[in-house]
Amino acid sequence: MREQIQKLREVMKKYGMDAWVAPTADAHQSEYVGDHDQCRAYLSGFTGSAGTLVVLKDRAALWVDGRYFVQGRKQLEGSGIDLMEMGEKKVPTLLEYLKENLSIGETLGFYAKLFGAGEGEQWEKELHGIQMRTDVDIVDEVWLDRPARSAKKVWRIDAYCGEDTKSKLERVRKEMRENRADVLLACSLSDIAWLTNLRGDDIECNPLFLSYLAIEEDRCTLFIQSCAMSEEIANYLKDQGIETAEYDDWNQFVKKLKGRKILLDQKDCDYQTLCDARKDNEFIFVVSPLALMKIVKNDTEIANMRKSHVRDGVYMVKYIKWIKESVKRGEKINEVEASDYLDNLRLKDEIGGLGVELSFDTISGYASNAAIVHYKANRETAAILEPRGLYLFDSGAQYKDGTTDVTRTIALGETSDIEKQDYTLTTIGMLRLLNARFKEGARGYNLDAYARMKMWEYGRDFNHGTGHGVGFCNTVHEGPNSIRLTPNPDPRRDVVIRENMVVSDEPGIYIEGSHGIRVENLVVSVKDEQEGFLHFDSLTIVPLDPEPLNVDIMEERDKQLYNEYQAMVYKTLSPYLDDEEKKWLLNETRAI
Secondary structure, three states: OOHHHHHHHHHHHHOOOOEEEEOOOOOOOOOOOOHHHOHHHHHHOOOOOOOEEEEEOOOEEEEEOHHHHHHHHHHOOOOOEEEEEOOOOOOOOHHHHHHHHOOOOOEEEOOHHHOEHHHHHHHHHHOOOOEEEOOOOHHHHOOOOOOOOOOOOOEEOHHHOOOOHHHHHHHHHHHHHHOOOOEEEEOOHHHHHHHHOEEOOOEOOEOOOOEEEEEEOOOEEEEEOHHHOOHHHHHHHHHOOOEEEEHHHHHHHHHOOOOOEEEEOOOOOEHHHHHHHOOOOEEEEOOOHHHHHHOEOOHHHHHHHHHHHHHHHHHHHHHHHHHHHHHHOOOOOEHHHHHHHHHHHHHHOOOOOOEEEEOOOOEEEEHHHHHOOOOOOOOOOOOEOOOEOEEEEEEOEEEOOEEOOEEEEEEOOEOOHHHHHHHHHHHHHHHHHHOOEEEOOOEHHHHOHHHHHHHHHOOOOOOOOOEEEOOOOOOOOEEEEEEOOOOOOOHHHOOEOOOOEEEEEOOEEEEOOOEEEEOEEEEEEEEOOOOOEEEEEEOOOOOOOOOOOOHHHOOHHHHHHHHHHHHHHHHHHHHHOOHHHHHHHHHHOOOO
16 A cells, blocks of 8 residues: 555544545646646556546545556556546446445545536535535645645747737627626636736646636736736736736635626636635536637637647657667667657757747657557656567647647557558548548537548547647647547537637557557648538648558558648658758658
8 A cells, every 4th residue: 555545544534534535636627737736646656647536544546537547557556546447337437436435424525626616516416415525635734745836937929829818808708798797717727828828837738827817897807926927927918908916815806706697617617616606696607718719729820830830740750760760770769768859859949949848748659558548658667669560659849839749650660460450540540530521510529430430340449539629839638629439428518610620630549568559630620612611631740651551451542641641741841851851751751
């Protein structure tokens, strides 16, 4: 049993708690959280980016989704923590587990700021007779060297955004009037960054700053750590019609709201904010208008994203050429050293000089390690890249003029027939979805089968979404737009695909103990020449590896799509390459 779990149980006893729940969350319901909020990882030892830990007096369990089944089995071995593989047969949901293991009169502990408003309300309704203690974060008494809350300086990107904050505020207030709301509470860091055209560095790989926002008809208040603002930023906000207040004053502000109609997105709002606001106010629960506006990029944002993806493609070409040639020469390069090389190319951004940071930790997986969907290599155990088999790398960057996310799987030498088959099926799926033509009004789940249909013919599939929205110098996972096999459980979030939405296209095949394959492009929806239809354009301009293809299982249409994409890659990137790189890319993008 982990020492951290034992210490937590001692503190639970002190507070009279029979269970403690530690999510992967911060006070803003962010997908990725800062060092201060890595409580679940600290307690459990599981390092995946998502998961929820429950600690009882005599047992503990961790819930993870399909991306983390393999990683969870490895990292929890010997920890005394049971792995709960969400969605699998006979695996209880978190709520079912709590109902089964807690008796009437017992106390469930969790910190309200780290839980979504909707989830907190559901637990209130369904955990009849269970006491809930939510006012104290007891992890503070276990994690004695817990990092302090980040408060780094905020910076502007309004020069690249195509719309100023005043205009965005006008659009949001129009939505508020249509909903007959007189105040909107925004807790999502991504939404606040979009509205203000400001960015920050409080969460690694996410150019965001800790803040809350309250929008009223005649005022807008940003709750931000004052030490994170320069005088220039303070003046900029004032010019855009935004007042500022201290970050820690948010909950007191919310408590003072009386007799108001509050527009709120339960998914992005924390449970504490909901509790503070609900006593004397009326709620209007919606999908955040800020989020729905943010996911439809304007023409300036799309033009800038195209530019950043060209530069990103150049760096990827340099990387693929280097890694293939280095391994072929017999150089001993491990997974971490390989990803370091790629990361440095991006961060330098020698062409544009607009590199900020990575958009997520690079996934660099060789052979069987690539079967772990969100594998994270470490320097002590990283595999050496051998001149055989497949190597998967999923990576991206935050540039001031866009966010990138691309996955390629390449052959480092001889590959098996089954590896060739799975690589080809995955490549076909990515290209078919990329070239989908669809009726206006379609939703993500209407298009998902484009990526899976060929796989299904061979009895293959994958246990993750096919596509997620992507921000503009913002979070690499942006919603609610997505491409998924089944409708969203919340139908309000199954948004129609509209022009200028950006989404990933990333099918994969993962064979535990053998190999993992994923091929990912970012795409943007554009007007089709046929009235009433849309299609996708590829933002990602990175060559596909021809070596592991089995052309015998490709239909003629699939070969055509492959050749057209490869020709576009060469035409677009070759002007930025030297003669040796051009020669290499010409061969890499050869027609099949």
